[in-house]
Amino acid sequence: MGCGSAAPSLLRANTAQILEMAGKVILIDCGEGTQWQMLKRKISAFRIDIIFISHLHGDHYLGLPGLLNTLSLYSREKPLKIFGPKGIKSLLFHNFKQAEIFPNYEVTVVEINSKKKQKVYKEDELSVTAIPLQHRVPCYGYHFEQNHYSLKINKEKCDSAYLSFDAIKAFKNANDFITDDKKYFYKDFTSPYRFKKAYTFITDTLFLPQLASLFPETDILYHESTYLNNLLDKAITTFHSTALQAAEMAKLCNAKLLILGHFSSRYAHTDELLAEARTIFPNTELAEDGKLFIIK
Numbered sequence: 001m002g003c004g005s006a007a008p009s010l011l012r013a014n015t016a017q018i019l020e021m022a023g024k025v026i027l028i029d030c031g032e033g034t035q036w037q038m039l040k041r042k043i044s045a046f047r048i049d050i051i052f053i054s055h056l057h058g059d060h061y062l063g064l065p066g067l068l069n070t071l072s073l074y075s076r077e078k079p080l081k082i083f084g085p086k087g088i089k090s091l092l093f094h095n096f097k098q099a100e101i102f103p104n105y106e107v108t109v110v111e112i113n114s115k116k117k118q119k120v121y122k123e124d125e126l127s128v129t130a131i132p133l134q135h136r137v138p139c140y141g142y143h144f145e146q147n148h149y150s151l152k153i154n155k156e157k158c159d160s161a162y163l164s165f166d167a168i169k170a171f172k173n174a175n176d177f178i179t180d181d182k183k184y185f186y187k188d189f190t191s192p193y194r195f196k197k198a199y200t201f202i203t204d205t206l207f208l209p210q211l212a213s214l215f216p217e218t219d220i221l222y223h224e225s226t227y228l229n230n231l232l233d234k235a236i237t238t239f240h241s242t243a244l245q246a247a248e249m250a251k252l253c254n255a256k257l258l259i260l261g262h263f264s265s266r267y268a269h270t271d272e273l274l275a276e277a278r279t280i281f282p283n284t285e286l287a288e289d290g291k292l293f294i295i296k
Contacts, residue, residue, distance in 0.1 A: 001013065001016035001017060001018060001031075001034050001037040001038060001041075001289065001290075002014045002015050002016045002031050002033065002034065002037060002289055003015065003261040003262065003263060003286075003287035003288060003289060004262070004263055004265060005059060005224075005226050005240075005262045005263060005264055005265070006059055006265060007265065008031070008032055008033055008059075009265050011265070011268060012263060012265075012289055013031060013032075013033050013034070013037055013289050014031025014032050014033065014034075014058075014059040014060070014062075014063070015029045015031045015059060015060050015203060015261070015262060016028070016029050016030050016031050016034040016037065016063065017029065017201070017222070018038070018043055018048075019144060019199060021126060021144055021146050021197070021199065021295075022124060022125040022126035022146040022148075023124070023125075023126075024049045024050060024123075024126055025047040025048050025049050026048070026049065026050050026051070026052065026144070027048050027050070027051045027052070028051075028052050028054075028142065028201050029052070029053060029054055029060045029061070029203070030051065030053065030060070030061055030062075030063040030064040030067060031058075031059045031060055031061070031062060031063050032058070032059070032062045032063050033063060034063035034067060035063060035066060035067055035070060037289065040290070041290055045067060045070065045071060046071070046074070046076060046078075048080070049078075049080075049081075050080075050081050050082075050083070050121065051064070051080065051081070051082045051083070052082075052083045052084070052128070052142050052201075053082065053083065053084035053085070053088060054084075054085075054133075054139055054140055054141065054142070054201070054203050054204060055084075055085055055135060055137050055138060055139035055140070055204060056084070056085060056087055056088060056091065056137060056138075057135075057136075057137065057204065060203070060204070061084070061088070061091075064082075064092070065092065065095045068080075068092070068103055068107065069101055069103075071103065071105065072101065072102075072103045072104050072105070075104065076103075076104075076105045077105055078105065079105060079106035079107075079108065080103075080105060080106070080107050080108070081107075081108045081109075081110065081121075082107065082108070082109045083109075083110045083112060083120055083121065083128075083130070084109070084110075084111065084112065084140075085111065085112055085113070085137075085138040085139065085140060086111045086112070086113040087111070087138075088109060088111060089109040089111055092107075092109060093109075112130045112140055113138075114130065114132065115132055116132065117129055117131050117132070117143075117214050118130050125146050125147055125148050126144070126145070127144075127145050127147070128142055128143070128144050128145075129142070129143040129145070129214075129215075130142060131143060131202070131214055131215070133202065133203075133204065133205035133206075133208070133211075134205050134206045134239060135204045135205050135206075135239045136238075136239050139203075139204050139205060141200065141201055141202040141203065141205070141211075142201045143198065143199075143200045143201075143214070143215045143218070144198065144199045144200070144201070145196065145197070145198045146196065146197045146198070147194075147196050148193075148194065148195050148196070148197075149192065149193070149194050150172070150193045151171065151172055151174060151186070151190040151191070151192065151193065152190060152191050152192070152193040153168055153171060153172065153189065153190055154189050154190060157188070157189050158171075158189055161184065161189075163177070163184065163189070167189075170186065171184075171186040171189050171190050172190075174186055174190075197219055197295050198215065198217070198218040198219050198220075198295075199218065199219060199220050199222070199295060200215045200218040200220070200221045200222065200253070200255075201222050202221065202222065202223045202224065202249070203222075203223075203224045203261075203262055204224055204239070204240065204262065205224065205239065205240070205241060206235075206236065206239050206240070206241065207235075207241045207245035207248070207249070209248065209249065209252055211249070211253075212249060212252035212253040215253055216253055216254060217253070217254045217255075218253055218254075218255050218256075219255070219256050219257065219295045219296075220255065220256065220257045220258075220259060220293060220295055221249065221250050221253060221255035221257070221258050221259070222258075222259045222261055222287070223241065223246035223249050223250065223258065223259070223260065223261075224240060224241050224246065224261060224262035225241060225242060225243035225245075225246040225260040225261065225262065225263065225273055225277065226238070226240040226241065226242070226262050226263065226264050227240060227241075227242050227243075227264055228242060228243060228244075228267075228272055228273060228276055229242040229243065229244040229245070240262075242276075243260055243273040243274070243276040243277040244276050244277065244279075244280060246258060246260055246277055247276075247277035247278070247279070247280035247281035247284060248280055248281075250277075250280075250281040250284070251280060251281050255281075256283065257283050257284075257285065257293070258277065258281050258283065258284040258285070259284075259285050259286070259287050259293060260273055260274065260277055260284060260285070260286050260287060261286075261287035263287075270286050273286070274286050
C-alpha cells in the first residue's frame with residue numbers, strides 16, 4: 001500500500017502492506033494515507049484481522065488512528081488485535097480519549113518489549129515472530145510463517161476399494177471408516193501432506209547480518225533500502241540500510257525473493273537501487289504502491 005520513507009510524496013505513499021496468509025488478512029504498518037490506498041485498490045478494511053506496527057515513527061503508524069475510527073463509523077463488530085512496540089497502547093488510547101471517540105468493537109493492543117526474537121502470535125497454521133531491529137526508536141521486524149499439514153487421499157486405492165464419499169471425508173479428518181462387515185484404516189488410504197511458507201518484513205534498521213539466522217530460508221524477504229550504497233555514511237547515521245545491504249541480507253538468509261522498499265524521496269526513479277541489489281542477489285524486485293507479490 002506504500003513503499004516510501006519519511007514524508008509522503010506524489011511518487012510513493014508511506015509504508016503499509018496487506019499480507020494474506022493462512023486465511024488471515026494482516027496489515028503491516030499503517031502510514032498516512034493507508035485508507036485511501038486500500039480504497040483505491042478495492043481492499044476492504046473490514047477484512048483486516050490483525051495489525052502489526054514496526055515502530056512509532058509517523059510514516060509507519062499515523063494512518064492507524066484514522067483507520068480505527070473509520071471502522072467504528074461503519075460499525076465493525078469483529079474484534080481487532082494490534083501488535084507494536086512499547087508505547088503504542090498509551091498513544092492510541094490517548095488519541096481516543098482526547099477525541100472522545102472510542103471504538104465500538106473490541107480492540108486488543110499487545111505491546112512488544114523484548115531484545116530477543118519473540119513469538120508474539122500463534123493461531124491455527126499461522127505464527128508470527130517479532131525480530132528486534134536497530135533504529136533510533138524501538139523497532140521490530142516480523143517473520144510470518146504458515147505451517148500446513150493435511151492428509152492427501154490416494155484416489156486409486158479408494159476407487160479400487162469402492163469407497164464412498166463418506167469414507168473419503170473420514171480419511172481426510174484422520175478417522176477410520178467402518179462398514180457393516182469391515183474396518184478401513186485411514187493410514188492405508190492417505191499420505192501426509194506438509195508445506196511451509198514464510199514472509200519476512202524488515203524495515204528501518206541498521207544492516208544487521210546476524211539477523212539472518214533468525215529467519216533462514218524465507219520465501220520472500222522485504223528489506224528496507226532507503227539509500228544507494230554511495231550514501232552508506234548517511235544510512236548509518238540515520239539507522240537505515242542500503243540496497244546493497246538488503247541484497248546481502250537476502251543472500252545470508254537464503255531468501256527466494258527480495259523486495260526492496262522504504263525508498264528515500266531523493267530518488268524519483270528506483271532503477272539504480274534495483275541494479276545495485278541485483279549485483280549481489282539477482283532475484284530482486286522493487287516495491288511499488290499497489291504491486292502484488294505471490295508466495296508461490
